[in-house]
Amino acid sequence: MKEYTPKEIESKWQAHWDKTRLYETDEDTSKPKYYALEQFPYPSGDGLHMGHMRVYSIGDVVARFRRMNGYRVLHPMGADAFGLPAENAAINRGVNPKEWTLKNMDRFVKEQSLMGVSYDWDRYVGTCLPEYYRFNQWLFLLFYERGLAYRKQASVNWCPTCYTVLANEQVENGKCWRCDSEVTKKELEQWFLRITDYAERLLEGLDRLPRWPEKVKAMQRNWIGKSEGAHVTFAIPELNDEPVTVFTTRPDTLYGVTYMVMAPEHPLVPRLIKGKENEEVITRFIEKMRKETEIERTSTETEKVGYPTGAYARHPLTGEEIPIWVANYVLMDYGTGAVMGVPAHDERDFQFARKYHLPIRTVIQPAEGPLPEPLTEAYTEDGVLLNSASFNGMNNRTAIGAIAGHLAENNQGGPTVNYRLRDWLISRQRYWGTPIPMIYCDRCGTVPVPKEDLPVLLPEDVVFDGKSNPLTTSETFVHTSCPSCGGQARRETDTMDTFFDSSWYYMRYTDAKNKDMPFDPDKVNSWLPVDEYIGGIEHAVLHLLYSRFFTKVLHDAGMVAVDEPFNSLLTQGMVLKEGFKMSKSKGNVVSPLEIVDKYGADTARLFILFAAPPDRDLDWSDTGVEGSYRFLNRVWRLIGQHESLFGRNLTPAPEPDRDARELHRVLHQTIKKVTHEIGERSHFNTAISAIMELVNALYSYPEHADRGTLREALEKLVILLAPFVPHITEELWQIMGGEGSVHAQDWPSFDPEALVLNEVEIAVQINGKVREKLVVSTSASREEVEKQALAQERIQDLVDGKTVRKVIVVPGKLVNIVAK
Known part of the structure; x- marks a missing residue:
């Protein structure tokens, strides 16, 4: 047999699979369904990297294995193609982002095809294409109709040079990551989705996802941040008893409140400081806080800084007037923007009170006796109440409910649940995104674009100068007529956060060519939920949380039957080199295409699947790649040595000799192991290891032993290897005279009796x-x-x-x- 030539073999079979449409989705509903999905990539100018190759190789094994086990499999791919990098490229290169992105999308498809991944390319989805973002707009209008999309003023990170909102992560030391300008806080009219309406359901749903990693579920629980406690209403005498509400998880400490702290951005602060001694100082402090990010202000390493406003709040239970301060560690976007200070029983409050010489009042003490006076640290353990009026002597845990109930009886607050989660800000002052389909009319107000007029297309007559939102430069886009009265109106020039695009793309794959709706409910319900979703843990919170939110909204709208989109989640680790993440700055990048060109895609796939379990980081090894290549050559030679067996009608002997019985046992032991490791554990490395042991057994099989048993084992070997290395196994299957494609063969089942040692x-x-x-x-x-x-x-x-x-x-x- 000729020598193993990966380039020739792989290009041959890729062309054949494409021509014969081997991976077209099977719609036979008599078969059980399996939806295998990898997170779609952002089509950058750099092409595929090793992280891509790893996730696509894992997903392809899953899809091929399920097909061979009799499932109808949906295994699609697309491109998450909107976003700021393309717009930056347009500014830097003087080209339209559409041109740059479509070129990169074509490149990604070609590079993914070189890997031999079994995608149904007929279902390809590109989020920047009008046929997709039309339905982004359609879904936005559905949210709007259901009261889940709204517009309000919000404080955002604003770069005055780039004329755009920045995410917290794009602010570095108070400056814009792109132009190094000082970032300010700015009040803008912004569009939000009311994800907070679904906070409890998003939390509860995590308990119904046993095949999600606990780490990911913990991250989402922390992000949602459910806290049970009480609202407490204080009054401000000098503002005609205007109420100020705070949330606390510790109403049992309410009698220990000695001060209140407001966020610098709190709307009452300007009124509280007007004409006061600290007015000028606090005004400068507020401006300074507007330039700092939430991350900087809430860091444990940031010094807590505050100023007294000179105003007081009345305690709802004692009537005592307590001073109101402003401080950097209280944020307007969390809770109510005001907190009560209980320095005796909260370490942060204790440090703040010590620093500014504020009173410290003990209201909880250990059951065994009083605390030292003065306190040297906050007492945060359980105990009994003192200095707490009629609640004295009560266990503090019991007092939590009792005091919250007392507040409710007196209309001064009461038990409540608070969430850290905030509504989703989707407005972006950028061009390369989905235009928000809203129109502003002086006569009619805010008017949604009629669904029959969708899509609202991105205009071509825009200026990319990096100094403003390009959409505002297009006269043809901005000026329009009102759908209600026909008068002059203007379009919304914000585009949607690209997380909107990726929150429902897995639904579009089920009906990718639909021109009337995002998808046919019958088709989406035929495939959802996704059975295995594979991607990086960096998307554990936002993307996965937003996707869960979308699914619940569409479930409530009667469009999908399930309310959780992903049944099982596999988060793969990073690809490292010499212990560090591959990056250009470290000079340790290995290109997947270089490996494919030198050794072939099968070698690259085999190494990346064998080197580590999928959820662990993988350390790149050149010797490991060479070892994988040698193993494939070993398999190739093994089949070549026994090529003569496949031209004859050979079956295992009825009474096999001892060597044949042992090979038969090893074969079925391997089938059992590989099936379990792929299907139940997703441990592809141990599955490959078992196959390598089978190859060793085949090499040591004696010449005199039964040839029929040997032939059967060789055929099963090629089938077991097929999901991992699709090209070489397809070639070997044809050499062996196999009928059809090796990837269309039934997955072998093991014989329990064969595993019994006689x-x-x-x-x-x-x-x-x-x-x-x-x-x-x-x-x-x-x-x-x-x-x-x-x-x-x-x-x-x-x-x-x-x-x-x-x-x-x-x-x-x-x-x-x-x-x-």
Whole structure:
């Protein structure tokens, strides 16, 4: 047989699979469904990297394995193609982002195809294409109709040079990551989705996802941030008893409140400081806080800084007037923008009170006795109440509910649940995104674009100068007519956050060509939920949380039957080199295409699947790649050595010899192991290891042993390898005379009886030294094993003239003859 030539073989079979449409989605609903999905990529100018190759290789094994096990499989791919990098490229290169993105999308498809991944390309989805973003707009209008999309003023990170909103992560040391300008806070009219309406359902749903990693579920729980406690209403006498509400998880400490702190951005602060001694100082402080990010202000390493406003709030239970401060550590976007200070029982409050000489009042003490006075640290453990009026002597845990109930009875607050989660800000002052389909009319107000007028297309007559939102530069886009009155109106010039695009793309794959709706409910319900979703843990919160939110909204709208989109989640680790993440800055990037060009896609896939379990980081190894290539050559030579077996009608002998029985046992042991490791554990490395052991057994199979058993094992070997290395196995299957594609073969099942050992080889020792090997029946008694051992000709020669004092039999392992 000719030598193994990966380039020739892989290009041949990729063309054949494409021509014969081998991976077209099977719609036979009599079969069980399996939806295998990898997160779609952003089509950058750099092409595929090793992280892409890893996730696509994992997903392809899953899809191929399920097809061979009789499932109808949906395995699609697309491009998450909107976003700021393309717009930056347009500014830097002087080209339209559409041109740059479509070019990169074509490149990604070609590079993914070189890997031999079994995608149904007919279902390809590109989020920047009008046929997709039209339905982004359609869904936005659905949210709007259901009261889940709204517009309000919000404080955002604003770059005055780039004229755009920045995410917290894009602000570095108070400056814009792109132009190094000072970032400010700015109040803008922004569009939001009311995800907070679904906070409790998003939290509860995590308990129904047993096949999600606990780490991911914990991250989402923390992000949602459910807290049970109480709202407490204080009054401000100098503002005609205007109420200020705070949320606390510790109403049992309410009698220990000695001050209140407001966020610098709190709307009441300007009124509280007007004409006061600290007005100028606090005004400068507010401006400074507007330039700092939430991350900087809430860091444990950031010094807590505050100023007294000179105003007071009245305590709802004691009537005491307590000072109101402003401080950097309180944020307007969290809770109510105001917190109560209980320094005796909160470490942060204690440090703040010590720094600014504020009163510290103990209201909880240990059951065994009083705390030292003055306190040297906050007491945060359980105990009994004191200095708490009628609640004195009560256990603090009991007091939580009792005091919250007392507040409710007196209309001063009461028990409540608070969430850290905030509504989703989707407005972006950028061009390369989905235009928000809203129109503003001086006569009619805010008017949605009629669904029949969708899509609202991105205009071409825009200026990319990096100094403003390009959409505002298009006169043809901005100026329009009102759908209600026909008068002059203007379009919304914000585009949607690109997380909107990726929150429902997995639904579009089920009906990718639909021109009337995002998808047909019958088709989406035929495939959802996704059975295995594969991607990086960096998307554990936002993308996955938003996708869950979308699914619940569409479930409520009657469009999908499920309310959780992803049944199982597999988060793969990073690809490292010499212990570091691959990056251009470190100069340690290995291109997947370089490996494919030198060794072939099958070698690259085999290495990346064998080197580590999918959820662990993988350390790149050139020697490991070469080892994978040598193994494939070994398989190739193995089939070549026995090529003559495949031109004859050979079947396993009815009464196989001992070597054939052992190979048969190893084969079925391998089938069982590989099936379990792929189907139940997603441990592809151990599945490949089992196949390597089978190859070793095939190489050591004697020439005189049954040829039919050997042929069967070789055929099953190629089938077991097929999901991992699709090209070489397809070629070998044809060489072996197999019918159809190897990827259309039934997955082999193991025979439990074949796994039962009927015979075992044991060592025969004389005085502790191995002198002979003996094959015995596993059902043989100790006496029978002893008898067979003593009957061996070599053993008889060695004990001749000696007295056998004792024979020790260790079943299944050895016989030790003590002779002197």
